[in-house]
Amino acid sequence: MSVALEQGLKSPSPSGGGQGGGPVVVERSVPMTGAVELVVYHPPSAAALDPGQFFQVAVSAPHSVLRRPYSAAWSDAASGRIGFIFNVVGAGSAWLSVRHEGHELDLLGPLGRGFDLEGERPVICVAGGLGVAVFPGVVKALLARGRKVTVLQGARTAAQLLPAARFAGAEVKTATDDGRQGHHGSVVDLLASLPPPLRGRVGEGGVDVVACGPTPMLKALIDTARRREIPLSDIQMALETPMGCGIGTCLGCAAPRAGGGYLLTCQDGPCLRADRIDWDRMTDAFHG
Amino acid sequence: MSVALEQGLKSPSPSGGGQGGGPVVVERSVPMTGAVELVVYHPPSAAALDPGQFFQVAVSAPHSVLRRPYSAAWSDAASGRIGFIFNVVGAGSAWLSVRHEGHELDLLGPLGRGFDLEGERPVICVAGGLGVAVFPGVVKALLARGRKVTVLQGARTAAQLLPAARFAGAEVKTATDDGRQGHHGSVVDLLASLPPPLRGRVGEGGVDVVACGPTPMLKALIDTARRREIPLSDIQMALETPMGCGIGTCLGCAAPRAGGGYLLTCQDGPCLRADRIDWDRMTDAFHG
Amino acid sequence: MAERPDLTVDLGRGLRLRSPVMAASGTFGYGFDAPQVDRAALGAIVSKGTTLRPREGNAPVRIAETPSGMLNAIGLQNPGVEHVAHVYAPEWMTWDLPVIVNVAGDSVEEYVAVARRLDGVAGIAGLELNISCPNVQRGLQFGVDPRLAAEVTHAVRVTTQLPLVVKLTPNVTDIVAVARAVEDAGADAVSAINTYAGMAIDVQRRRPVLSRGSGGLSGPAIKPLALHAVWQLAAQVRIPVIGIGGIMTPGDALEFLLAGAAAVQLGTVNYVRPQAAREVHDGIAGYLREHGLTDLRALPIRSVSVLTHA
């Protein structure tokens, strides 16, 4: 339907919107307390997705106008399915949370850059809160590359942890704010409490870190990494900033770039090596 | 929850909005092509309703802010149920049309004045298009008062007619624009084509007319009545104007009053005797 | 903090409200309708715009919905000041809720005549000068010009002892200039804002939806604009600013209070959610408690130190 007449254009595609053949919800479940998982059938998107990429999801919520960015939790090219995991924060996620089997969704994507998952070293995945949403697909892709994976997952309570079964093949360690399950404290503390090399060591024999979570958690991770001498270039993270378009036209998703100026989370990210960010200027757009 | 501290206040009550005990949809069906009927369980409203009254229904449709007025199609105090019949015109009715069993509704009402159904004379109910929505309850109430009732129902096609079974005990005649069922033409033409006294005659032995439909139909009915010498005071009609509040505070629902100035459809109506309206100044707020 | 926070507001000249939540003019009639609204949550009611003589108002269509908003061109339908003074005020006298009369007019003389008739009438707690109604011919004239705004304010000020709020129009380049002018002319408070000039066109019928062509926009759509106006005003005038525009929830009201408003008025929401006044009142109280604040004066997030007004 939409034909790009000019050259040099990238090609994420809009889909759905009720014209048939678009993405359709095939499953809805509650993977952990407070969260909803929607499984969407859309073979082209499932095939195109790199772990860490996101979609701009149209929501018909009262008074809302912008799409909402959601990372794919996982995708499966064979079955044509993509999973999204989210909790209800405001109008958009509330609307999304009552989608059911058979409802069509209007997705734009996959968008942005996913994680760079190539390499040999062990990988530690650090997931804070809903940041865990991106990891089922990431872990699967890492394991498929033969890499050793440790998942560190933090949540406020045990019930808000995504079950370890979702990371089959990886080692899973947890941290909870109330201490009822795993480490008592933050997931970054958990990382710091691990034996080397897991908690970081310079140079060969080190690990790659892949992190996703609230900005304060990412900042804490950076502090820890600096103290533990984990090079920031060994850490990749998925950023969350407000987004207008998701495709580089609104310039609304700026994140401070190391060395000055701004990166666009939607185009340069959301998955970025931590040394590309100026962490001193990095702010949290969302309240705690 | 809401306590009126001052005197002289009328007492329609807001209800629902998710606090429990509020109106809840117990049935959804398609009574005729293009229309939806919702049956709502809310005993206080069902008991309080006069035929012809309406509710202000909160809709959580994208970009919408105002409630939408809907006449009760019928109510049954014994079962605590109220029916609403509507078709999908815009954002509000689209939202309402996908309510299902178990969904709560936020209703304000019953509001306004219903029809004056007392009397002895035969009654002709003239229903144009979705105007038929108000008549199941009206006809039932008229029959309960022992009155003879003839329902004239007009629609564009036969499939858009509410089945005659909904008016058990009344005589039903139909008119369709395409002529496939009943009179070929408008429901007002149908009225004019009837033998006296049904089509109108001055004074004793006459009939009462109760009408609901689009404003152009009501205007045609007035023209016919004038020609047929049916006194306008023998005709009651349910008006439809845009409404802001439904309770007399916004002054948005003005309808031209015979003799000058304006009536408020929500307070003085929606059911009014036709001689109270200045038909020359009466405009149709809605297209079609 | 189990203590009950102090929600009272002082709008000047003895006009003290028990709650910062007011009902906005034109959205609450003269206080006799809308029984669903919990009056105990309200600090004051502002009446429908009242003129010297009764007015019939505009021909329909008078209202239209727009995205997250509504347009109105009611045309000041009202029973005239005599009816208000004679019939409504005695009723209001028996209430424990102050009623402020919103005053409209086409000339300085008309404003003054209305104010004179209401001066000293028991049951009337104050006046709100509507110098901003965009619907009546020449209705914009006073509100867009600081000089004219000051003139009508001054003329009313010397006519009445009643607390005097001046309601500002947002349809200006510099709302602060108008506010300062009416402050200097003797207003006890300003309320901001009235509706924004807008219109809708019926594409099928190829004509404006409203019979008058244009109307005033209210509702959530205008909240960011109104908030910006209040933020500017609160920093640059000394008298209290009453925040109005698109408030639907406690959070919306708090945005205005944090921006520096002394109180807020609920308008369009009264049509939609009669429980809003109660929710907003309780939401503000809860917020104060959560943040360990004892009264509303602690809310504004920016001190008035940027006040450059001489």
Add this chain to the structure above:
Amino acid sequence: MAERPDLTVDLGRGLRLRSPVMAASGTFGYGFDAPQVDRAALGAIVSKGTTLRPREGNAPVRIAETPSGMLNAIGLQNPGVEHVAHVYAPEWMTWDLPVIVNVAGDSVEEYVAVARRLDGVAGIAGLELNISCPNVQRGLQFGVDPRLAAEVTHAVRVTTQLPLVVKLTPNVTDIVAVARAVEDAGADAVSAINTYAGMAIDVQRRRPVLSRGSGGLSGPAIKPLALHAVWQLAAQVRIPVIGIGGIMTPGDALEFLLAGAAAVQLGTVNYVRPQAAREVHDGIAGYLREHGLTDLRALPIRSVSVLTHA
């Protein structure tokens, strides 16, 4: 009428568009992103606001959603005119779609310098003077004062042969006065409107949501306001008016065209519904056919006979 209606638009000085649907500045980058948008439906692209030197833009947070709208304070992040002339224009030259460069600046000299650099550069179809961006310090100054607006327009007019559109700010008492001033100063067309000054406050964190405090409101929320501005302008200026503000659907665009706009720009909708340009284009064509009209000039519902401009 099976005939295909004529959707071309003449904006003056040789700037002819095949479609009345344009992409608004700041919502389409420099035309290289948003491949989902069907360019065949567009009459022109307006670039992001471009300044003399590259600008980094404002610190985050730069955008926030509001009821049916969004606030932005991007701060004119752009690569500077040299990059545009040197890198982008050669690409645009190969396109069959005119690109208009939106020009911003802090001084008359900066506007003139940008215009001079772009004059005669192949691939550039016209300039749109952004005298209204509310985000950069002193950004409002030209757009709110008819004299200053005329001054910058005239200065650019004598600098370049390119078609010159002046984009108006709505944050004024009298937008018509500004439009007439820039018309007299040589503008070929005006576009109306840019965003409305607004703000949002983060109640939990007790500070403005946007790092700059305030921003510009766009989206459906402002449609009735923008339409009112265009309705007034179309009746009172002679040059073409390009309607902008909250257009999401063909019906919205038709409201502007019926109000007298010669063309429309789609802004915020490009972020949300990439198919909007195509839908609006086709919807306008369908409407013309349904109403038996052969071209866009038949659409305005009010003749310009109320034109009182001398």
